[in-house]
Amino acid sequence: VNCTDQAxxxxxxxxxxxxxxxxxxxxxxxxxxxxxxxxQANYSINFSINDSASGVHNASWSNNxxxxxxxxxxxxxxxxxxxxxxxxxxxxxxxxxAGNRRESKxxxxxxxxxxxxxxxxxxxxxxxxxxVVVNLTATDDLSNVSxxxxxxxxxxxxxxxxxxxxxxxxxNTTLAKDGTYTMVAYGNDTVTPPNLKSVSRLVxxxxxxxxxxx
Numbered sequence: 001v002n003c004t005d006q007a008x009x010x011x012x013x014x015x016x017x018x019x020x021x022x023x024x025x026x027x028x029x030x031x032x033x034x035x036x037x038x039x040q041a042n043y044s045i046n047f048s049i050n051d052s053a054s055g056v057h058n059a060s061w062s063n064n065x066x067x068x069x070x071x072x073x074x075x076x077x078x079x080x081x082x083x084x085x086x087x088x089x090x091x092x093x094x095x096x097x098a099g100n101r102r103e104s105k106x107x108x109x110x111x112x113x114x115x116x117x118x119x120x121x122x123x124x125x126x127x128x129x130x131x132v133v134v135n136l137t138a139t140d141d142l143s144n145v146s147x148x149x150x151x152x153x154x155x156x157x158x159x160x161x162x163x164x165x166x167x168x169x170x171x172n173t174t175l176a177k178d179g180t181y182t183m184v185a186y187g188n189d190t191v192t193p194p195n196l197k198s199v200s201r202l203v204x205x206x207x208x209x210x211x212x213x214x
Contacts, residue, residue, distance in 0.1 A: 022098035026051040026059075030106055038109040038143045039192045041083050045108070047076040047092060054097040064089040083110050085142065111142040114197030115187040120166070127206040132171040134160070136185055136199070143189040151184045160185070173205050180204055 029048040033039055049059050049072075061078055062069045065088070078090065088108045095101050120135040122128050138145045149157040150169045160167040167185070183201045188194040 022053040025100045025102040026094040028104040042081040045078040049094045051096040057095045057097045059094040111191045114195035115140045115145045117199040119201045127204045129207040135168045140189045148187045
């Protein structure tokens with residue numbers, strides 16, 4: 001900058017003035033979990049927020065359950081421990097020191113409830129023998145059911161087959177001794193980490209008095 005007064009004197013101690021033009025918005029990156037993930041409450045959502053030109057001035061987050069906006073303090077993580085079950089929209093706002101602003105939106109589902117498992121056959125305390133079809137339903141309101149395992153009297157777990165919304169397993173009781181057996185089904189959903197649920201039912205293996213069995 002050079003200055004000249006009305007008398008024509010020219011300033012000889014001029015100082016350079018440098019200005020930096022920054023029109024680039026900050027970058028917001030969702031590190032974990034991926035957008036659209038179903039997770040249990042208390043899962044930490046992690047972001048990276050950067051601005052290579054002017055630096056990040058401030059950043060905040062909000063969700064659809066509150067009108068408040070919360071500033072990030074030091075790290076760009078969100079603790080979800082107090083969040084209720086259901087669909088969640090998270091909005092991240094970042095501003096750099098040049099006044100550029102970026103807003104990003106992400107969708108998640110909070111699911112703290114395991115699948116609902118219901119035995120259909122055999123009936124409770126039913127007398128069975130031979131090949132027994134163990135049949136049940138497995139549903140989950142907020143997520144999908146990943147797998148259902150079958151066990152009896154704490155034996156190995158057997159993966160149940162899936163067909164038309166039902167889960168079934170052919171239980172061969174021919175080598176089992178007569179007596180009372182506890183059938184247990186274990187199910188988990190597709191949440192991160194998975195929600196687990198189990199259901200049990202007593203049946204009687206009786207090779208001579210089975211209900212409807214050969």
